Amino acid sequence: MTRARTAMVLAAGYGARMRPLTDTLPKPLVKLAGRALVDHVLDRLAAAGVETAIVNVHYLPEQVEAHMQERSGRAPKTIISDERDVLLDTGGGAKKALPQLGPGPFFIHNSDSVWAEGAAAALPHMLRQWDATRMDCLLLLAPMSTSLGYHARGDFDMAPDGHLTRRGERQVVPFAFAGVSLCEAKLFDGAPDGPFSLNLLWDQALAKGRLYGLRLDGRWMHVGTPEALAEAEASFEHEGA
Incomplete structure (x- = not known):
């Protein structure tokens, strides 16, 4: 199976839709089931074999840095990528961290993305499916029919081959x-250079037929608002996630 020894954890955003919780607390530190959202992410990365996670900071950065210090000694090792001066968006933030991420493959993981696993743990499943000869990027996709807190019209359609x-x-x-x-x-x-969205790179991969997806075997929780957080909390209590 392919190994991913590094990961980018996107933790720099304002979390505006999570206000008032994020008026004084960065969204990655909002708690779900007794743990900060970013701890759910980091622990899952560690379980998938990730050794080093680059965590970017911009909004209330001192709090995120202090939390990473509290995790010292726990896997994965964390390195702060400082975006205090300019918030670089998802693509720009990951590009800035490339020297620490290495050639890859590596995960890029939102700091608020959580789910209850199904039969196949998602991150190891992504690594098993990874094929650099065919893919420029592999996205984890959640079926809208089973997701919590997501009420839009979806992002992608997926062919049987991904x-x-x-x-x-x-x-x-x-x-x-x-x-x-x-x-x-x-x-x-x-x-x-500068701020840009990962969507720019995904569209380039799409144009070459090299953007693939993998269906999440589990229940994704889109923790975007205080109401969605409460819904996810209830799901964790019910399912023992």
Whole structure:
């Protein structure tokens, strides 16, 4: 099975939709089932064999840095990527961290993406499916029919072989991006400087037929608002996630 020894954890955003909880607390430190959201992420990465996680900071950075200090000695090792001066968005933040991430493959993981595992643990399943000869990027996708806290029209449709297509303007598609991707540094070849979204690189991979998806075997929880957080909390209590 492919190994991913490093990961990028995107923890720099403002978490505006989670206000008022995020007025004084960065969203990655909001608690779900007694643990900070980012701890759910880091523990899952460690269980998948990730040794080092790069965590970017911008909003209330001292709190995130202090939390990483409290985790000292626990896997994975964490390295702070400082974006205090300029918030670089998902793509720019990952590009800045490429020297620490290495050639890959590596995960890029939203700090608020949580789920209850199904029969196949998601991150090891992504590693088993990874094929650099066919893929520039592999996205974890959640079926909208079983997801909590997500009420939009979906992000992608997926062919039986995993090839992805984006939702059209008036379409409803069955899958939402679940906040985790797997790629290599070459995905960023020719990427712009400064802030930019990973969507830019995904669209380039789509145009080459090299963007793939993997269905999450579990229940994704889109923890975007205080109401969605309460819904996820109830799900954790019910399912023992």
